[in-house]
Amino acid sequence: xxxxxxxQTKPIHDDKDLICSLCKRSDDIPEKYGEKITLxxxxxxxxxxxxxxxxxxxxxxxxxxxxxxxxxxxxKKEIRRSSRLRCMSCKKVGASVGCSIKSCRxxxxxxxxxEQGFIFQFTDLFPSFCKKHAPTxxxxxxxxxxxSCSVCLEPIEPILSYSVLKxxxxxxxxxxxxxxxxxxxxxxxxxxxxxxxxxxxxxxxxMLRMGIYIPERxxxxxxxxxxxxxxxxxxxxxxxxxxxxxxxxxxSSESGxxxxxxxxxxxxxxxxxxxxxxxVYESDWICADCKAAVEExxxxxxxxxxxxxxxxxxxxxxxxxxxxxxxxxxxxxxxCVPATSPEVLMDLACQISQQQSTEVLVEDDDGxxxxxxxxxxxxxxNPCCTLSVKFSKDKLNNNIRxxxxxLRRLVSKLxxxxxxxxxxxxxxxxxxxxxxxxxxYFEVGxxxxxxxxxxxxxxxxxxxALYHSLFNYPTNYRPTLQDLGDTAFAYKIRQIAEAxxxxxxxxxxxxxxQYLEAAGCWRKITKLSEKDILVEDVLNFYLIIxxxxxxxxxxEGLRTLGLFEQVQMCTxxxxxxxxxxxxxxxxxxxxxxxxxRFSEEKEQHEKENTTVNFWKKYLHECEEGRCAASLxxxxxxxxxxxxxxSIGFHPTPSISFFSSTDSxxxxxxxxxxxNHLILPILPSYELFKxxxxxxxxxxxxxxxx
Numbered sequence: 060x061x062x063x064x065x066x067q068t069k070p071i072h073d074d075k076d077l078i079c080s081l082c083k084r085s086d087d088i089p090e091k092y093g094e095k096i097t098l099x100x101x102x103x104x105x106x107x108x109x110x111x112x113x114x115x116x117x118x119x120x121x122x123x124x125x126x127x128x129x130x131x132x133x134x135k136k137e138i139r140r141s142s143r144l145r146c147m148s149c150k151k152v153g154a155s156v157g158c159s160i161k162s163c164r165x166x167x168x169x170x171x172x173x174e175q176g177f178i179f180q181f182t183d184l185f186p187s188f189c190k191k192h193a194p195t196x197x198x199x200x201x202x203x204x205x206x207s208c209s210v211c212l213e214p215i216e217p218i219l220s221y222s223v224l225k226x227x228x229x230x231x232x233x234x235x236x237x238x239x240x241x242x243x244x245x246x247x248x249x250x251x252x253x254x255x256x257x258x259x260x261x262x263x264x265x266m267l268r269m270g271i272y273i274p275e276r277x278x279x280x281x282x283x284x285x286x287x288x289x290x291x292x293x294x295x296x297x298x299x300x301x302x303x304x305x306x307x308x309x310x311s312s313e314s315g316x317x318x319x320x321x322x323x324x325x326x327x328x329x330x331x332x333x334x335x336x337x338x339v340y341e342s343d344w345i346c347a348d349c350k351a352a353v354e355e356x357x358x359x360x361x362x363x364x365x366x367x368x369x370x371x372x373x374x375x376x377x378x379x380x381x382x383x384x385x386x387x388x389x390x391x392x393x394x395c396v397p398a399t400s401p402e403v404l405m406d407l408a409c410q411i412s413q414q415q416s417t418e419v420l421v422e423d424d425d426g427x428x429x430x431x432x433x434x435x436x437x438x439x440x441n442p443c444c445t446l447s448v449k450f451s452k453d454k455l456n457n458n459i460r461x462x463x464x465x466l467r468r469l470v471s472k473l474x475x476x477x478x479x480x481x482x483x484x485x486x487x488x489x490x491x492x493x494x495x496x497x498x499x500y501f502e503v504g505x506x507x508x509x510x511x512x513x514x515x516x517x518x519x520x521x522x523x524a525l526y527h528s529l530f531n532y533p534t535n536y537r538p539t540l541q542d543l544g545d546t547a548f549a550y551k552i553r554q555i556a557e558a559x560x561x562x563x564x565x566x567x568x569x570x571x572x573q574y575l576e577a578a579g580c581w582r583k584i585t586k587l588s589e590k591d592i593l594v595e596d597v598l599n600f601y602l603i604i605x606x607x608x609x610x611x612x613x614x615e616g617l618r619t620l621g622l623f624e625q626v627q628m629c630t631x632x633x634x635x636x637x638x639x640x641x642x643x644x645x646x647x648x649x650x651x652x653x654x655x656r657f658s659e660e661k662e663q664h665e666k667e668n669t670t671v672n673f674w675k676k677y678l679h680e681c682e683e684g685r686c687a688a689s690l691x692x693x694x695x696x697x698x699x700x701x702x703x704x705s706i707g708f709h710p711t712p713s714i715s716f717f718s719s720t721d722s723x724x725x726x727x728x729x730x731x732x733x734n735h736l737i738l739p740i741l742p743s744y745e746l747f748k749x750x751x752x753x754x755x756x757x758x759x760x761x762x763x764x
Contacts, residue, residue: 080138081109081155082168090244090272092170101131108272109169111185113155115140148175159186176221178270194268196225209254210238227265229256239266243273250278294327295319298346299334322346338439343618400632403625404706407512410620416447419465423451427465428472431506442505442620446513459732460699466515467700473503474520478609481544484639485522487602488609500609504616511636512620517705519641524602526638528610529617532630538598548574548601556594564590578605636705644690644702646678652694652708653736656715666740667716673747674714674738686748688755696755699731708734716740726754 078085087095093107110129116137118128125131141155144166154166176190196219208215209232226232232255243251252259297308304310311319316333328346421430448461480489524542543549551571558564575581578600617623626633681690691701712734719725725739741747
């Protein structure tokens with residue numbers, strides 16, 4: 060059996076003018092033909108791949124013998140054997156490579172085989188296959204257009220062939236064969252993977268099957284001496300349109316307004332804080348070039364003249380597809396991060412300083428959103444500071460309770476904001492010119508990010524269409540009529556979708572003509588089946604295309620504290636956080652929230668066990684509506700919030716117990732700051748229920764006051 064170890068491949072002698080004894084060529088292209096090796100004492104020169112692929116030779120020696128285990132005598136025998144065989148391509152003798160299919164008689168020189176579409180597999184017995192018997196790839200889904208080679212980025216026609224390959228894992232990256240071979244030769248086995256989905260094992264197996272040679276060594280850039288010396292230098296130059304530094308664009312202080320901040324995406328552009336109006340705590344600056352790419356400002360021009368309704372439809376679909384491709388190209392390059400949403404939010408919450416706080420004064424219940432916007436618009440606002448919330452009517456000023464209450468009410472108010480429309484729980488962005496002028500889309504996005512990272516409740520009211528538009532998840536989502544909600548526009552489009560005859564369809568289209576014209580979808584329909592494409596075009600325009608600027612500003616707001624980037628990497632995990640419905644509390648889910656703290660004394664432990672059974676029974680009766688208090692009231696009594704925050708509870712809710720000589724006065728207690736509930740040990744369930752109902756209901760009344 061032939062074996063190959065690239066790390067041990069060291070040419071004995073190399074001369075570009077010498078001719079390979081097998082293929083009769085002098086080319087010295089290692090990634091195509093392998094190293095050209097010369098044994099002067101034997102007057103022998105061969106390409107390493109010509110040896111590997113030759114049909115009549117095997118490695119009988121050790122790796123350090125002759126040419127990597129190919130013995131000189133065996134090589135000479137193979138040269139003599141092939142000298143009697145004629146190449147089916149160049150018609151010259153010396154064809155040492157044959158198709159591995161026994162019934163196939165095609166013989167060829169190894170370099171000629173590359174030109175004729177032969178597949179050479181660099182694995183196992185190193186088989187070769189002619190164009191007729193070569194392995195092929197299949198495409199299970201329609202490729203997204205326009206496409207480019209994922210290595211050279213030049214346009215590529217998405218038709219599988221010998222010269223065009225694709226990734227088997229994501230089906231989204233396509234390659235020129237020559238490009239992926241150069242990439243494999245450079246990256247080698249340890250770094251060679253799909254450039255889009257980062258799949259390594261499946262990608263390498265498929266490329267080997269399709270004849271790509273992957274060296275068994277470290278990447279070429281890792282082997283170069285001082286290859287990473289440039290990384291020790293950082294970019295220090297102000298690229299702002301107008302530099303305000305008296306010391307010039309190359310001056311950078313260690314801190315302050317003339318510290319140079321580099322672009323967080325490319326790192327190859329910079330600005331002084333003062334020159335771009337960056338606050339002292341801000342470090343997430345993006346240069347103009349990167350911002351244009353991230354904000355999807357790629358121009359998608361329409362032709363000056365469209366000849367037919369079909370051309371209009373195709374052009375509109377191209378526009379929609381291009382916008383989607385720009386967005387998905389950003390998303391597809393993300394790494395897959397196996398993390399839950401609470402874990403991600405906890406990492407982001409590490410930015411929040413417990414030593415610094417921002418005071419939020421809420422005048423009344425209706426002023427929650429006004430108070431939040433007032434704080435957000437302060438020139439010195441720092442999202443990394445703890446929120447110190449005070450309600451004007453509240454005399455206790457418990458900050459944990461106030462903060463949780465504030466964030467809960469804030470999310471509820473944001474859902475009713477004028478920038479959203481649609482049914483409760485499944486909201487889409489609305490196009491509001493005043494909100495655009497006031498930059499309310501950015502501010503609402505920023506407040507939602509602040510709420511999630513500071514321990515607020517799940518958002519829970521995004522529609523699937525809005526979540527898809529923001530984060531491209533799920534990737535194959537198509538807007539539906541349900542995404543429009545119950546509006547006059549939705550009613551008219553629904554009439555088009557439900558038309559059962561051409562007469563009904565024309566009537567429905569006339570009724571909705573103003574909407575269709577505004578969307579650029581007014582056209583002549585000749586078949587009833589065309590209504591589905593018409594509805595799809597209208598929905599895409601209404602829910603995606605016309606909202607590009609609001610979506611862009613909303614995304615910018617969600618970047619506060621780095622939330623947007625993290626959601627991009629964990630879109631599946633965050634789907635339930637943004638899209639409803641919010642999971643309803645159950646007796647089981649509440650029980651799982653709490654950790655029970657038992658006493659060490661055996662007699663006391665038994666009494667506490669009895670109380671735990673009372674607690675479980677009480678939760679089930681709350682769920683069934685047989686108690687004066689609800690599960691939400693009970694959770695609020697313990698933690699000051701009626702739903703589990705997206706970030707989870709910290710510390711974990713817990714239960715401990717106390718005994719009292721007078722059971723008639725033994726009422727439960729809570730410490731909201733610590734999420735801690737203290738239950739009384741009572742002789743009967745009836746008394747336990749009575750005391751818990753009374754305490755929780757009294758607390759709820761006090762909250763309302």
